[in-house]
Amino acid sequence: MNICVVGLGLLGGSFSLAIQKVHKRARIIGVDRNTAHANKALELGIAHEIESFETGVAKADLVILATPMNVMVEQIQPALDHIQDRAIVVDLGSTKKDICEACVSHPKRGRYVALHPIAGTENSGPEAAFGELMEGKMMILCDTEKCDADALQYIELMMQALQMNISYMNSTEHDLHIAYVSHLSHISSFALGLTVLEKEKNEKNIFAMAGSGFSSTVRIAKSSPEMWAPIFEQNAGNISEALEAYIQKLKEFKDIIDERAKEKSLKEMRKANEIRRVLQGIPQ
Amino acid sequence: MNICVVGLGLLGGSFSLAIQKVHKRARIIGVDRNTAHANKALELGIAHEIESFETGVAKADLVILATPMNVMVEQIQPALDHIQDRAIVVDLGSTKKDICEACVSHPKRGRYVALHPIAGTENSGPEAAFGELMEGKMMILCDTEKCDADALQYIELMMQALQMNISYMNSTEHDLHIAYVSHLSHISSFALGLTVLEKEKNEKNIFAMAGSGFSSTVRIAKSSPEMWAPIFEQNAGNISEALEAYIQKLKEFKDIIDERAKEKSLKEMRKANEIRRVLQGIPQ
Known part of the structure; x- marks a missing residue:
């Protein structure tokens, strides 16, 4: 064969x-x-x-x-x-x-x-x-x-x-859902890596302060640009929608933080914790 | 003792x-x-x-x-x-x-x-x-x-x-840098988990489509709300600044995606790839 x-x-x-x-x-x-x-x-x-x-x-x-x-x-x-x-x-x-x-x-x-x-x-x-x-x-x-x-x-x-x-x-459904479940997490990671690199020109601060949480969230910022640029291009509409929702969620978090709204903050994080149950079903 | x-x-x-x-x-x-x-x-x-x-x-x-x-x-x-x-x-x-x-x-x-x-x-x-x-x-x-x-x-x-x-x-410097290198990545993860959970009411889509990249970026969305809410409250000013920078970076990514600007997209991701060198210095 x-x-x-x-x-x-x-x-x-x-x-x-x-x-x-x-x-x-x-x-x-x-x-x-x-x-x-x-x-x-x-x-x-x-x-x-x-x-x-x-x-x-x-x-x-x-x-x-x-x-x-x-x-x-x-x-x-x-x-x-x-x-x-x-x-x-x-x-x-x-x-x-x-x-x-x-x-x-x-x-x-x-x-x-x-x-x-x-x-x-x-x-x-x-x-x-x-x-x-x-x-x-x-x-x-x-x-x-x-x-x-x-x-x-x-x-x-x-x-x-x-x-x-x-x-x-269905291929159309696939592209919509994958924008949220995969493509968005790659962009969140690329953007997080860039934000930190741009702020921390002196990398010794990153070395001194970065733990496994940081490593985990920026790990996929190492991914191949040559692979990802065409994906972002082809799924632009869905990714743009997912990014809009993500930016909106981050703005809500920023408001909560600016207002020191501790009860709201607890409530949002407890909802986010539900991801624990979901992650148990995902192969690593 | x-x-x-x-x-x-x-x-x-x-x-x-x-x-x-x-x-x-x-x-x-x-x-x-x-x-x-x-x-x-x-x-x-x-x-x-x-x-x-x-x-x-x-x-x-x-x-x-x-x-x-x-x-x-x-x-x-x-x-x-x-x-x-x-x-x-x-x-x-x-x-x-x-x-x-x-x-x-x-x-x-x-x-x-x-x-x-x-x-x-x-x-x-x-x-x-x-x-x-x-x-x-x-x-x-x-x-x-x-x-x-x-x-x-x-x-x-x-x-x-x-x-x-x-x-x-210095404690003041500590709080500024840790907002970028640790606190921001926790919020990015909480917000990502929430965005996906809210979109994907039918969790079978998450199970079917989530890979190790998704797991990695949302892992710390499992963190304790009771631990994190007081941190966000005490470091609110610095975290708000870091979140603002992160939201700005995500908006830039969204513009790049909306414009199908492949060269710019490649350029940003190549910059983000520099995190690989930084991560090599961080204990897991």
Whole structure:
């Protein structure tokens, strides 16, 4: 079985390593515009050979797109153009509406399964990849009513073999909810990192005063700008709405603090504490 | 040696357990208005006996105040009133200006050392205490020029025995910087938790979509409201300034997203990535 992984970074690399554990005879054809990443992927066993996009896709039984979101939206049509008749294409992108729309009228639409693995780290590149990243995590499948039954079944089976949990969503709904649950927390973290860096020009104050709470909230401010800028662009409407709600909530907190309104402050924090129950259900 | 720990929660309890490792013969006198906490502390070996505030303080060679910030500000004067002549009082509070001001004219001011351990978790109460919480963490000592030399030396020695790093700061400066580096990240997390909980009334969407990035940024939204409300009250001016800067930064991000200004977005995130270097210097 030939699997073509387009984009040999954290996600593409981790999928390749995970798939090789369940598909012992899988041959991974890597595609990457970045030669250093391609060579590193060969060295790490993430890919067995490197090909151009067209050749790699044409040779594959399964194509996994794992490039930045804007690139994938441009790659989905050519990928469907070049695959063999019964091959399958998936993407691992964090937004789903644009990419689903980009191929909605393609004659081979049924061969495409839109995926969003809720898995990642703040690190990037092939060196950051590891075969256990997907285990126990959620895989969201979008607009599955547009998939051929055999393609969908195969992908569902593979995700279960990778020990992932599966959930189903409409791509438009997906993009709205993910703006709140994932994209917003990344922006809150980027903005917090910037606010503190700009205030504390003398970093010794950060070193002296920052604890695990600070580290935890700014951890994802280390995330790849090249990955996130296209996500923010494609999901701009929903993210803007989520940011507006977040800014509003922060203004309410600021009013509470300015007014020294301790009872209100307690009440808001107790409501926020409910997140404890929610977090217990989320794999780390 | 008698050590009186006032407030037998996460911090007081963890200090008690840590001190017992370096002071094998220390007798811990616990003080807590909450009878259930007091009993639990006895059971867990956090305290060897329970006394009233006045009796506990009067019997002690060292008094450790570890109650909510507003309570400590009220306790510092009575503590100094009731200690033996050569005994020492410390507090473990997250703001330092108000408590230092509250006892600045006390005849025994020299016996007080103002401490802020940069250590904690999102959990609270005696059950959350553990003897290793302080190891490798930073202890900030404030306004040490007002301490008697012997009291200061003793506390410095004890902190080093507890494997803590020491830094020195003026209490006013402390409160300004800690607003940015610690208090702001707690509010950003509380507000993020609330924004998502209010949007996602159907929690299955959170379960399906939340990954480790979300968990990380909202982890400290689980923190104790009873601990944080008094901190926000006492450091209101500085926190309000920090929140204003953070809201401003988020508005800039929102503009970038509304304008689909990808280059600006990349630039801001690359600046935020500098936090990676800073975080490497912070103990987890």
